[in-house]
Each structure stands twice: as C-alpha cells, then as structure tokens.
Amino acid sequence: MARRGLLDAAGAAALAVSVSLAVHVALHCPVQPVSPPPARPAAAGAGDRVPPNNLLQNLEKLGEGMLRAPEDVYVDNAGGEVFTATRDGWVRRMRANGSWERWGLVGGTGLLGVAPSADGAMLVCDADKGLLKVEENGRVTLLASTVQGSTIRFADAAIEASDGTVYFSDASTRFSFDNWFLDFFEYRFTGRLLKFRCSRVWLKGEKAGEAEIFVDNLPGNPDNIRLGSDGHFWIALPQVRSPWLDLISRWSLTRRVIASFPALVERTKATLKGAVVAQVSLNGEIVRVLGDSEGKVINMVTSVTEFNGDLFLGSLATNFIGKLSLAKVTREQEDAVPS
Secondary structure, three states: OHHHHHHHHHHHHHHHHHHHHHHHHHHHOOOOOOOOOOOOOOOOOOHHHOOOOOHHHHOEEEOOOOOOOOOOOEEOOOOOOEEEEOOOOEEEEEOOOOOEEEEEEOOOOOEEEEEEOOOOOEEEEEOOOEEEEEOOOOOEEEEEOEEOOEEOOOEEEEEEOOOOOEEEEEOOOOOOHHHOOHHHHHOOOOOOOOOOOEEEEOOOOOOOOOEEEEEOOOOEEOOOEEEOOOOOEEEEOOEEOOHHHHHHOOOHHHHHHHHOOHHHHHHHHOOOOOEEEEEEOOOOOEEEEEEEOOOOOOOOEEEEEEEOOEEEEEEOOOOOEEEEEHHHHHHHHHHHOOO
16 A cells, blocks of 8 residues: 555656646747658768868967957958957958957947958848948948848848849848757748758749758758858858757657756757868768867857868857868878878
C-alpha cells in the first residue's frame, strides 16, 4: 500500500509538472514553430562532409579594441580604404596607412550592413530603423522603413546596382535584431531575401522574379554573400551547425518549449562556437570551407569581402575586423594534402 501511495504521489507530481509546463509554454512561447522542410540528399562536396579546420586562425586583426561588433565590411576598390558600421552608432573608416577615424555618426545600436552609393555616400542598414543613406558631413537620410505597408523589422544588407537601384534585405518579418535567434526556433523563413537555404532570384530574362535554391547542405546558416575576384561567391556562416542544433531542429515541440524559457534560449545560443566561411561556385558547388572550429581567434563571422588577395571578415562577436591572406591559406591547404 505504501508503495502504491508513493507511485500515486509521483504520478500526481509528474502530471502537475506537465500541466504547469504546458500552461507556461502556451502563455509565454514567443514563436510559432513549424516542421523543417525535408532535407535534400547531400550532393558531392556538401558542407557537412567537410572536416573542421582552423585556417581562419591565421588572420590579422584590424582595429582591435576600437570597433564594437563590426558586422559588415566594405573595401573601396580605388584606394583600399576599409569601411564598417559599429554598434556604437558610427561608420568608421580605415585609411590605406592603417589609421582609423570616425567617418559618420548615425546613432543607435543596430547598425549592420554597409555599401557604397554612387554619389559618395554610404548605404547603411539599421536593424531598428531601416535603410539609411549616410554622408560624410553627418547628414543621415532614411530611405525606407516600410515595404508595401509592412515595417522593416531587421534591415541587414544592401547593395546599389549600376542603374542606381538599391537592393536590400529584411532578415526577418517576425523578429527584431535583438531577438534574431528566435527565427531558428520557428523555421518559417520570413526573411525578404535570405533564408536558411541560399536562394538565387532572377532579375531579368525568362526566369525573372523566380527564386531557386542556390546552394544547400552548408555547414551553417548563411548571412552575407559577396562575389569574389574569380567569379566564385564567399558566404559567411555565423550560425555554425552542431549536433545539438541539428537535433532540436527536428521537432517543433522541442523548439517551442526551449523558446518559452529565456535561460534555455541563452544556453542554446551559447553552443554557437566557431567561425566558418564558404567559397561557392556560380553553380552552387562548395569549393572550399575556411573555419575557426572553436572560435579561438574569431567567432560568428557575419560577412566576408575579398579585396586584393585578402579576405576581410566582419563579426558581431568581436572588436576587430579580420584580414586573411588567401595566398597563405592556399599554401597551407596544399601543404596539408598528402603527397
């Protein structure tokens, strides 16, 4: 009888905990998760077959200690000057001689993507405000804060075409920059341009307006994509794949429960260690992957820009811009191949 009573008490306690958990999740869960799409078969050269490496640990740190979370990097082809926007509200410039200066004050803490404009100004994506144009004299113009009546919640990256058209991305229509990680729990792909799978959108020709998967099976979730000098693309992967993230991504209920507890969300974010960038061909084939598997030198790379034989790496988790010699990386990769 005593044993039966203990079992009944344990059952009642378990029921109470389950009901409490269900009520908490129902009342406090900020996401509406859906099941992830079926995984496509891994193609030859797929990212999950690439062993981790630490080639990014050979980088040089530019402006260390002066830059607060330089998410994106632009390098002026004419003079080799480096521009970045930081979370203290400034657009900063590194002169060709290596000296840094404050180029333009924007304000706020949500500055992300930077790109040049033909009139000499800089296009700046402010995650909180939208798409901005910043002039060196300090003038800031808001170009767009809404799209077809919908608020731009997470302006992320921009580029100006030769005809003056500005293309920019709104990374999420559900969550702001401060809550970016909740998009992982939802799997709804609400970004206006970039998704978990990189897409190619045709602007002209018979396929105009159509989107298709550009590259799949990357070893992480992509952020900024830039064209390299050899016709290949460089893709920054700030959210590196891990067994834990792959596991919880399978079940929407698990993601819903974790998202309901801020402490669990932070613990999940803490598993995001390491840095990865991928070079991808025009056909969507992975050419090579460069990484810092444990994030010892650089972590959470959010942009990668090639200029004059070097890669310039932006990151929201550092106080510097990384500069990596492609020639040195290529030599190390060749030396590592068994003869």
